[in-house]
Amino acid sequence: MALQAHSYHMVDPSPWPILGAAAALLTTSGLTMWFHYNSPRLLILGLISTALVMFQWWRDIVRESTFQGHHTPTVQKGLRYGMALFITSEAFFFLGFFWAFFHSSLAPTPELGGQWPPVGIKPLNPMEVPLLNTTILLASGITVTWAHHSITEANRKQAIQALLLTVLLGLYFTALQAMEYYEAPFSIADGVYGSTFFVATGFHGLHVIIGTMFLLVCLLRLIKYHFTSSHHFGFEAAAWYWHFVDVVWLFLYISIYWWGS
Amino acid sequence: QGLKPLAPTDYPHLIFGTSKPAPGLSAADSFLRKNKVPDLQKVFQRSDGLPVHLKLGYPDKLLYRTTMALTIGGTIYCLVALFIASQPKKQ
Numbered sequence: 001m002a003l004q005a006h007s008y009h010m011v012d013p014s015p016w017p018i019l020g021a022a023a024a025l026l027t028t029s030g031l032t033m034w035f036h037y038n039s040p041r042l043l044i045l046g047l048i049s050t051a052l053v054m055f056q057w058w059r060d061i062v063r064e065s066t067f068q069g070h071h072t073p074t075v076q077k078g079l080r081y082g083m084a085l086f087i088t089s090e091a092f093f094f095l096g097f098f099w100a101f102f103h104s105s106l107a108p109t110p111e112l113g114g115q116w117p118p119v120g121i122k123p124l125n126p127m128e129v130p131l132l133n134t135t136i137l138l139a140s141g142i143t144v145t146w147a148h149h150s151i152t153e154a155n156r157k158q159a160i161q162a163l164l165l166t167v168l169l170g171l172y173f174t175a176l177q178a179m180e181y182y183e184a185p186f187s188i189a190d191g192v193y194g195s196t197f198f199v200a201t202g203f204h205g206l207h208v209i210i211g212t213m214f215l216l217v218c219l220l221r222l223i224k225y226h227f228t229s230s231h232h233f234g235f236e237a238a239a240w241y242w243h244f245v246d247v248v249w250l251f252l253y254i255s256i257y258w259w260g261s
Numbered sequence: 262q263g264l265k266p267l268a269p270t271d272y273p274h275l276i277f278g279t280s281k282p283a284p285g286l287s288a289a290d291s292f293l294r295k296n297k298v299p300d301l302q303k304v305f306q307r308s309d310g311l312p313v314h315l316k317l318g319y320p321d322k323l324l325y326r327t328t329m330a331l332t333i334g335g336t337i338y339c340l341v342a343l344f345i346a347s348q349p350k351k352q
Contacts, residue, residue, distance in 0.1 A: 012314070015314065048331060063313050063316065067302050068313070
């Protein structure tokens, strides 16, 4: 291989960016076809191609880093900036939904009965399953930190145990939240209460699922010896994302579940 | 062990999984698995001119072609569907 006189990574030509864009086109047009013409075919095609592109793109990044050694400290610094900026953009995304919630709940209109929760809405008891979900996510924040310390201390067995526990807690949260959604006495169609509740908690739940999958991939890589005690940025990125998901839940719990009940 | 960069910029201080597993360890095979990373590093650093997304040969090619077929085919289908959808409804 030719030597390079710099510490950056000039990637091999790759089809994934353009194919990913095409997959996004299929997914969005597919949504339109499903909404307006009751045909899910294009949407399914879009979701499958998105999944295929994601799998191969991230697989290639693992190959470039762990197997080809392209992730120098310079490259890793760039990845850290990138992940931090991405999480910041996600924070702004959620900020919008919190804005919508406070817009409607701080000054409830006469149509809602001039009160929050609106007339006729029976909110969930924040001291029941939502509180359990809070403890689950807080515990998972502890276990992911335990996993990180185990990795830096080269304690393989504990790292695997801690990361596995984190993934299981994530799955437990998702299962409980799915059950709450099913059992809730109100739906997304129940006025602005239903809209703000399900859109905010729904997007949060989607991020929990994404975070759990990210952690699961890290667990598999950990088992396959991909990480070293000093170089494991994939895991750190997953852990940052997971802490972000936890913090969003805390804001959701305090504002929508607790103050909003 | 673990990451071996082309330019030696990273020196792992501690090593994962090189000690022999204790005899009679239970069937929890998660940490009994052999470390295949050095072998994979050799494979992926072969000077064969292949880009990283096709480096493993046939399985990579198959997955790539399937993805291409679905996305390019899907894009054509999508453009046709959008063209049809944009036609005015007959009164």
